[in-house]
Amino acid sequence: MTPYRPAPSARPASRLAPFILIIGLALAGCARDHDTTPYPSLAVRPVEKQGFAEPAAKPVVLRPDPALDAQIAEMTRRLTAVEQEFTKAHDQARTDAAKARGAAVGSEAWLTAQTELATLDEIRARTSSLLTEIDDRAIQRAAALEPDYPTLTSLRDRASAAVTRQAAQIKAISDSLPAA
Numbered sequence: 001m002t003p004y005r006p007a008p009s010a011r012p013a014s015r016l017a018p019f020i021l022i023i024g025l026a027l028a029g030c031a032r033d034h035d036t037t038p039y040p041s042l043a044v045r046p047v048e049k050q051g052f053a054e055p056a057a058k059p060v061v062l063r064p065d066p067a068l069d070a071q072i073a074e075m076t077r078r079l080t081a082v083e084q085e086f087t088k089a090h091d092q093a094r095t096d097a098a099k100a101r102g103a104a105v106g107s108e109a110w111l112t113a114q115t116e117l118a119t120l121d122e123i124r125a126r127t128s129s130l131l132t133e134i135d136d137r138a139i140q141r142a143a144a145l146e147p148d149y150p151t152l153t154s155l156r157d158r159a160s161a162a163v164t165r166q167a168a169q170i171k172a173i174s175d176s177l178p179a180a
């Protein structure tokens with residue numbers, strides 16, 4: 001009788017068994033349940049669900065401020081007085097400038113017109129100072145995260161317009177006089 005010999009194709013499988021075991025263990029290491037690498041998730045984030053529309057703004061409740069109202073009333077009174085003073089001085093300056101138009105530089109009429117221009121400029125500076133004071137009140141409110149106060153905003157617009165108008169009127173009179 002002849003001894004049993006396995007077929008030649010069966011032997012290589014037994015030799016490959018350790019290699020198959022090593023490859024199987026290596027692949028099992030790649031298939032972990034949890035990944036420790038810090039890769040971001042590709043899932044949709046909550047912010048991506050919101051869209052690009054502007055959020056609805058909540059209406060701001062404006063509370064009366066009696067102290068600010070009193071300050072605005074005082075600044076309004078002062079602005080009115082300065083505007084009236086400028087109007088009177090402007091009329092006088094225009095009259096004096098008209099007299100100085102034909103006069104020589106340094107003449108009495110020219111010096112009087114220059115003095116009136118300096119008076120106008122001083123009044124404009126007081127108006128500008130009042131505008132700065134109004135701006136300071138608005139800045140204080142903004143720093144306290146309070147909403148715009150409509151009467152303060154309208155007073156600021158009025159004062160700004162007055163400063164611009166006064167500067168233009170002074171320039172017009174100055175341009176009408178002979179240059180020094």
